[in-house]
Amino acid sequence: MLLNTDHVRCLIVEDDAFKLEGVRAYLNSVFTGTLEISVCQALASATALLGSQTFDLAIIDMSIHSHEPQAGSGSPFPLSSGGLDVLFTIVYSENGANTPCIILTQYPDIEIESLGGFKSEVQHPGFQ
Numbered sequence: 606m607l608l609n610t611d612h613v614r615c616l617i618v619e620d621d622a623f624k625l626e627g628v629r630a631y632l633n634s635v636f637t638g639t640l641e642i643s644v645c646q647a648l649a650s651a652t653a654l655l656g657s658q659t660f661d662l663a664i665i666d667m668s669i670h671s672h673e674p675q676a677g678s679g680s681p682f683p684l685s686s687g688g689l690d691v692l693f694t695i696v697y698s699e700n701g702a703n704t705p706c707i708i709l710t711q712y713p714d715i716e717i718e719s720l721g722g723f724k725s726e727v728q729h730p731g732f733q
Contacts, residue, residue, distance in 0.1 A: 611638035616660040618691050619709065620646040620669050628664055628709075647672045648687045652694050659700040665691050667710035 613636050619625040625644065632640060643658070645651035649672035651665075667688035684690070688708060695701040 612641070613638065613662060614641045614643070614658075614660045616643050616645070616651070616654070616658075616663045616665075618645045618651045618664070618669060618688065619666045621666070624666070624709070632664075646670065648684060648690055649673070651691045655691070655694045655698060655701065659698075660695075660704055663691075663695055663704055663706045665706060665708055667708055 615632060617625060617628055619628060629642060632642065643654060643660070645654055647670045651669075665688040668683060668685050669687040669691070671682050671684055671687070688710070692706055692708065695704050695706060
């Protein structure tokens with residue numbers, strides 16, 4: 606639960622620019638105080654950032670790439686459950702265990718219940 610909504614530090618892990626802008630626009634409409642958003646597009650950058658910073662909220666796409674595309678680093682490969690690695694990094698970090706996390710996925714068969722017995726599903730009104 607977010608106790609202080611005057612200043613919210615949010616991590617968004619999303620590799621699709623269209624979805625990222627939708628999430629960012631929604632957050633800006635919900636939070637009236639200071640909203641500090643950090644964006645990562647891949648597992649490597651998200652885990653590196655989580656090693657040095659803590660967040661009040663994390664929004665994580667389940668399917669992300671292994672790393673950002675960079676010259677000489679090889680092609681990033683898609684990880685259908687890369688978001689789980691980000692989630693585990695948060696949950697098992699010293700200060701992140703109480704960080705609320707929202708998982709975004711287009712795959713209805715991904716099970717997250719075993720990560721603590723809690724699962725909440727919110728579907729877009731246009732989808733069944």
